[in-house]
Amino acid sequence: xxxxxxxxxxxxxxxxxxxxxxxxxxxxxxxxxxxxxxxxxxxxxxxxxxxxxxxxxxxxxxxxxxxxxxxxxxxxxxxxxxxxxxxxxxxxxxxxxxxxxxxxxxxxxxxxxxxxxxxxxxxxxxxxxxxxxxxxxxxxxxxxxxxxxxxxxxxxxxxxxxxxxxxxxxxxxxxxxxxxxxxxxxxxxxxxxxxxxxxxxxxxxxxxxxxxxxxxxxxxxxxxxxxxxxxxxxxxxxxxxxxxxxxxxxxxxxxxxxxxxxxxxxxxxxxxxxxxxxxxxxxxxxxxxxxxxxxxxxxxxxxxxxxxxxxxxxxxxxxxxxxxxxxxxxxxxxxxxxxxxxxxxxxxxxxxxxxxxxxxxxxxxxxxxx
Amino acid sequence: xxxxxxxxxxxxxxxxxxxxxxxxxxxxxxxxxxxxxxxxxxxxxxxxxxxxxxxxxxxxxxxxxxxxxxxxxxxxxxxxxxxxxxxxxxxxxxxxxxxxxxxxxxxxxxxxxxxxxxxxxxxxxxxxxxxxxxxxxxxxxxxxxxxxxxxxxxxxxxxxxxxxxxxxxxxxxxxxxxxxxxxxxxxxxxxxxxxxxxxxxxxxxxxxxxxxxxxxxxxxxxxxxxxxxxxxxxxxxxxxxxxxxxxxxxxxxxxxxxxxxxxxxxxxxxxxxxxxxxxxxxxxxxxxxxxxxxxxxxxxxxxxxxxxxxxxxxxxxxxxxxxxxxxxxxxxxxxxxxxxxxxxxxxxxxxxxxxxxxxxxxxxxxxxxx
Numbered sequence: 148x149x150x151x152x153x154x155x156x157x158x159x160x161x162x163x164x165x166x167x168x169x170x171x172x173x174x175x176x177x178x179x180x181x182x183x184x185x186x187x188x189x190x191x192x193x194x195x196x197x198x199x200x201x202x203x204x205x206x207x208x209x210x211x212x213x214x215x216x217x218x219x220x221x222x223x224x225x226x227x228x229x230x231x232x233x234x235x236x237x238x239x240x241x242x243x244x245x246x247x248x249x250x251x252x253x254x255x256x257x258x259x260x261x262x263x264x265x266x267x268x269x270x271x272x273x274x275x276x277x278x279x280x281x282x283x284x285x286x287x288x289x290x291x292x293x294x295x296x297x298x299x300x301x302x303x304x305x306x307x308x309x310x311x312x313x314x315x316x317x318x319x320x321x322x323x324x325x326x327x328x329x330x331x332x333x334x335x336x337x338x339x340x341x342x343x344x345x346x347x348x349x350x351x352x353x354x355x356x357x358x359x360x361x362x363x364x365x366x367x368x369x370x371x372x373x374x375x376x377x378x379x380x381x382x383x384x385x386x387x388x389x390x391x392x393x394x395x396x397x398x399x400x401x402x403x404x405x406x407x408x409x410x411x412x413x414x415x416x417x418x419x420x421x422x423x424x425x426x427x428x429x430x431x432x433x434x435x436x437x438x439x440x441x442x443x444x445x446x447x448x449x450x451x452x453x454x455x456x457x458x459x460x461x462x463x464x465x466x467x468x469x470x471x472x473x474x475x476x477x478x479x480x481x482x483x484x485x486x487x488x489x490x491x492x493x494x495x496x497x498x499x500x501x502x503x504x505x506x507x508x509x510x511x512x513x514x515x516x517x
Numbered sequence: 518x519x520x521x522x523x524x525x526x527x528x529x530x531x532x533x534x535x536x537x538x539x540x541x542x543x544x545x546x547x548x549x550x551x552x553x554x555x556x557x558x559x560x561x562x563x564x565x566x567x568x569x570x571x572x573x574x575x576x577x578x579x580x581x582x583x584x585x586x587x588x589x590x591x592x593x594x595x596x597x598x599x600x601x602x603x604x605x606x607x608x609x610x611x612x613x614x615x616x617x618x619x620x621x622x623x624x625x626x627x628x629x630x631x632x633x634x635x636x637x638x639x640x641x642x643x644x645x646x647x648x649x650x651x652x653x654x655x656x657x658x659x660x661x662x663x664x665x666x667x668x669x670x671x672x673x674x675x676x677x678x679x680x681x682x683x684x685x686x687x688x689x690x691x692x693x694x695x696x697x698x699x700x701x702x703x704x705x706x707x708x709x710x711x712x713x714x715x716x717x718x719x720x721x722x723x724x725x726x727x728x729x730x731x732x733x734x735x736x737x738x739x740x741x742x743x744x745x746x747x748x749x750x751x752x753x754x755x756x757x758x759x760x761x762x763x764x765x766x767x768x769x770x771x772x773x774x775x776x777x778x779x780x781x782x783x784x785x786x787x788x789x790x791x792x793x794x795x796x797x798x799x800x801x802x803x804x805x806x807x808x809x810x811x812x813x814x815x816x817x818x819x820x821x822x823x824x825x826x827x828x829x830x831x832x833x834x835x836x837x838x839x840x841x842x843x844x845x846x847x848x849x850x851x852x853x854x855x856x857x858x859x860x861x862x863x864x865x866x867x868x869x870x871x872x873x874x875x876x877x878x879x880x881x882x883x884x885x886x887x
Contacts, residue, residue, distance in 0.1 A: 197784050225809065228782035389808065412598035414567050415821055425808065434806040436817070438759065439595065439798060443819030447806070451785055451813040 150172050150182060150245070152269030153489060153514070156233045157198050157224045159218065165201040166493055167213035169233070173270045178248035181275050185258060187291035188240030188266040189481065190492075190501050190510040192285035192387075192427060198236045200226050202376045204502050205494055214493055224288045237266030237512070241281065241290035260290035265488060285475055288483070288511060292323075295452065296462075297471040297479040299426070300327040302455045304335060305463065310422065314338035314350065314379035316397050319387035319429055320360070321348035323481050323509060328385075329357050330478045337377035342372070342393070351507070365394065372396065377404035383422045385450065390430030394423045394447065395437045402441035416442015424450035429504070484508045486517035519544050520552060520615070522639030523859060523884070526603045527568050529588065529596045534572040536863055537583035541604070543640045547784070548618035551645050553629060557661035558610030558636040559851065560862075560871050560880040562757075562797065568606045570596050574872050577865055584863055607636030607882070611651065611660035621645035625679065630660035637859060649838065655845055658881060662693075665822065666850040667841040669796070670697040672825045674705060675833065677753045680792065684708035684749035688765050689757035689799055690730070691718035693851050693879060698755075699727050700848045708749035710742070712763070717855050721877070740768065747774035753792045755820065760800030764818015765792045765807045772811035794820035795811065799874070854878045858886035 150173040158165045176182050201222035202462075208215045218226065239262040242252045259278035265271055281290040307315050313331065317325055320341035332339040333356050340359040341352050349360045359375045361368060376397075382405075385398045399420050405417035411443065421441060425434065425448070456464045471479050484507070491497050492512055501510040528535045546552050570594035570862065576621050578585045588596065602865045609632040614624045629648035635641055651660040677685050687698055690711035702709040702843040703726050710729040711722050729745045745751075746767075752775075754767045757870060768791050775787035791811060795804065795818070826834045854877070861867050862882055871880040 198785070228776060228779070229784070232782065234782075395803070406598060409598070412602065412604075414570070414599070416823070426813075428809060431809055433765070434808050436804040436806065438795065438804050439801055443796075443821040444824065446816055446818035448816035448818075449808070449813030454788070454814065508579070 148157040150270045154235050154269075155198075155237065155267035155489060155492060157200070157236055158233045159200065159230050162218050162220065162223060164200055164216045165210070165213055166198070166215075168489060168493065169270070173272050176246055176248040176251070176272055178250045179275055180248050180272055181244045181251050181254050181259075181278065181387035182246040183242045183261065183278070184245045184272065185240050185242040185266055185268055185271055185514050186287035186512075187242065188237045188297075188512045189292040189483070190512065191238060191292070192238060192429075193295060193377040194238055195419060195502060195504065196428075197234065199362055199502060201228075201327050204499065207498070209391060209495065211492055214498070215494065228263055233451055234263035237268070238264060238309040239294045240266030240271070241287040241291060241293075242271070245270070254278075254280065258287055258290060259283075259286065260293045262294040265289070267492065267512055267514070269489070270498050271286070279472065282472070282475065288486070288513075289475060289480070291511060292481045293471050293475060293479065296324040296327055296481065298456065298467055299452050300331055301467045301470065302426075302452060302459075303328055303385050304337060305333055305459060305467065306424070306450070306455065307337070308375050309459070310383065312381070312383035312422070314340070314381035315495065316376065316381050316384035318342045318384070318393060318397075319344075319427070321351050321388065321507070324387075326352070326355060327479055329355055332476070334355075338381065340372070340375045340379055340381055342397075348507075369396065373400045373403055377407065380404075382419060383424070385424050385426055387427030388430045389425045389428045389434060392435045392437065394425065395435060395440075398423055398447075399437065402445075416444065418444060421445040423447045426450040482511060483511040486511045486513050486516070488512070489514040490517050520640045522637075524605050525568075525607065525637035525859060525862060527570070527606055528603045529570065529600050532588050532590065532593060533579050534570055534586045534588055534596075534717055535580070535583055536568065536585075538859060539864065539883065541638070543582070543642050546616055546618040546621070546642055547548065548620045549645055550618050550642055551621050551624050551629075551648065553612045553631065553641050553643060553648070554615045555603040555610050555636055555638055555641055556657035557612065557614040558607045558882045558884075559661070559662040559665075559853070560882065561608060562659070562799075562874050563665060564606060564608055564800075565872060565874065567604065569872060570599075574869065577868070582866070584670045585864065605635035605638065607638065608632055608634060609662060609664045610636035611657040611663075612641070613657070615640070617645070622863075624648075624650065627651075628655065628657055628660060630663045631703070632664040635769065636705060637882055637884070639859070639863065648711070651760060651840065652842070652845065658856070658883075659845060659850070661881060662851045663841050663845060663849065665699055666694040666851065668837055669827065670701055671837045671840065672822060672829075673698060673755050673794075673820075675829060676702055676794070676820070676825065677707070680753065682752035682753035682792070684710070686710040686746065686751050686754035687713065688712045688754070688763060688767075689714075691721050691877070692757065694757075696722070696725060697849055699725055704848070710745045710749055710751055712742070712767075716748060717877075735756050739766065739770070743770045743773055746770040747777065752789060755794050755796055757797030758800045759795045759798045759804060760802035762805045762807065764795065765805060767812075768793055768811040768815055768817075769807065770783050786814065788814060791815040793817045796820040823832075853881040854879045855881050856886070858882070859884040860887050
């Protein structure tokens with residue numbers, strides 16, 4: 148009984164990372180479980196982190212059963228914890244329920260969206276409580292990415308509000324996530340300062356109604372950032388880049404705007420609290436903080452979806468999920484530049500394309516294509 | 518009427534910082550005020566920040582009415598806010614009440630400790646509510662430093678406790694502040710990992726009962742730090758240095774200890790929250806965070822005494838002040854290597870000595886000496 152299917156796996160052995168597609172047996176669901184035939188699973192930047200880890204993509208080699216990469220010695224320590232483990236990949240996805248335990252029988256035949264890992268696979272056995280049935284008019288592709296990006300974007304706004312900030316700065320802002328964030332901020336009346344790295348990206352954001360879009364490659368970037376931060380009163384930033392000095396420059400702009408409003412000099416800087424959250428690692432180099440330029444009222448912290456949801460509690464999480472479902476085809480619509488099969492995910496040319504994480508490019512895996 | 522006295526002043530004009538001793542007129546106290554003849558005021562690192570700012574001490578020149586220093590062009594922006602203002606110096610001090618308004622008459626003749634700036638002076642007019650009468654057997658020297666270091670050390674422990682940490686890491690730990698912190702932690706049963714930069718400093722801390730003292734110049738420092746952090750379970754650090762990678766190394770040691778206790782691998786690192794507070798700037802270079810080595814559950818923040826006290830509220834502040842008073846001659850005793858007059862504070866040789874902020878050296882100004 149059960150189902151036979153395939154699962155994409157990533158394994159670190161010694162100084163190599165191997166990607167393979169394994170045949171697996173899916174057990175019958177328990178009473179409160181279902182089995183979903185996966186029809187759509189997005190490739191998010193966070194998936195690539197587990198898929199390829201610190202592997203050197205330039206060292207790609209096709210081997211008998213998949214692909215193999217070298218890991219630089221300096222990065223080996225960072226994956227010591229997963230050595231030898233065959234790890235399934237794919238945070239979120241959607242598909243059709245093909246089997247269900249007695250307590251979940253009504254779900255059979257329905258399309259559901261879900262998060263929980265191991266989505267780059269033909270089938271996923273999962274607790275019924277952990278999926279969200281899609282509206283009848285929504286395709287699996289439309290429901291495949293209803294967790295990571297939408298909840299992160301909503302989580303940013305929720306975090307900003309609950310910590311008393313009234314405007315937000317966002318880097319790498321033309322991403323799918325960034326576009327959702329802009330739409331939410333427009334709807335909720337929160338000023339958003341978008342930082343991008345090209346004219347095309349700036350245009351993309353302007354087209355969806357963005358008021359503040361700054362190109363960090365612009366000669367007058369520092370000045371424009373200072374002006375935008377002063378005009379909006381932004382005191383919180385979410386940074387996908389992490390490495391280098393951009394986060395520090397944002398904090399400095401916030402401090403400068405606050406100091407301009409101070410009635411008298413203090414050598415400790417302004418009394419206005421500035422918060423930088425780092426939620427990504429597009430630049431893996433160290434974070435450089437020129438902290439003397441932003442006083443003592445500041446914090447730089449990691450931001451991650453699951454700890455946020457846990458801290459926010461079930462009520463907030465439920466409210467955010469309901470909004471995602473209600474705005475699935477508008478605010479939270481993802482558009483994909485390419486739909487690939489599970490096999491194609493390990494095609495060297497295809498992998499090199501999605502691994503670049505170029506803004507505007509977004510891949511969806513549909514295992515039913517083979 | 519009133520009092521005639523002297524005040525030490527620091528003034529930035531264009532690209533120069535000037536230190537002078539000015540004759541000033543102290544007005545008679547209002548009903549709720551007193552006038553204190555200052556007999557002792559410590560030179561804390563935080564005082565030197567206002568006194569000399571970013572001035573280049575090597576450029577010291579004696580001029581007619583005091584001393585003059587050059588400020589490097591790159592640092593001018595950091596003092597733009599105080600340009601042209603003659604700023605009094607000296608955060609805290611103690612002395613004898615020589616005049617009082619009608620509502621504070623009972624204080625005349627008493628010795629008091631106080632904080633509020635402008636203490637490098639012959640007299641200080643101040644609200645009676647802002648001073649603390651000293652015990653009869655305490656000298657002004659003993660009551661001169663009862664605010665900045667004692668409340669900061671107590672504030673660290675209070676912060677650690679209220680944020681749920683059970684052990685603390687402290688850098689530049691052999692300072693007056695560091696010794697107080699060690700004594701508090703011993704009394705309160707909190708493990709403290711002290712990081713110092715010499716054998717002499719290590720010995721000083723061992724002599725007051727410190728269990729964990731690490732020399733950052735030691736070849737095995739990283740390993741010893743990891744061991745001490747693992748053994749104590751420290752997840753919060755207070756860092757006086759600020760620049761460079763030491764803070765990052767501490768966070769990394771905390772993460773490594775947490776990961777060792779994890780049942781399974783997560784590419785986001787451990788779920789244990791790690792906090793680094795930067796409260797000083799012994800190294801003014803940028804803070805370098807190798808954040809990929811410590812996951813996403815972390816925060817690096819500025820820590821400053823007054824915002825802490827404000828946030829903690831009057832009840833906590835009162836409790837901490839009462840403890841300082843009760844342990845003035847034990848836990849919170851400061852020892853001074855040299856007592857100087859107000860005039861000597863501007864003696865070039867003397868200034869060069871206290872400006873070095875060498876650990877173990879501590880200066881006290883007694884304006885009654887001239």
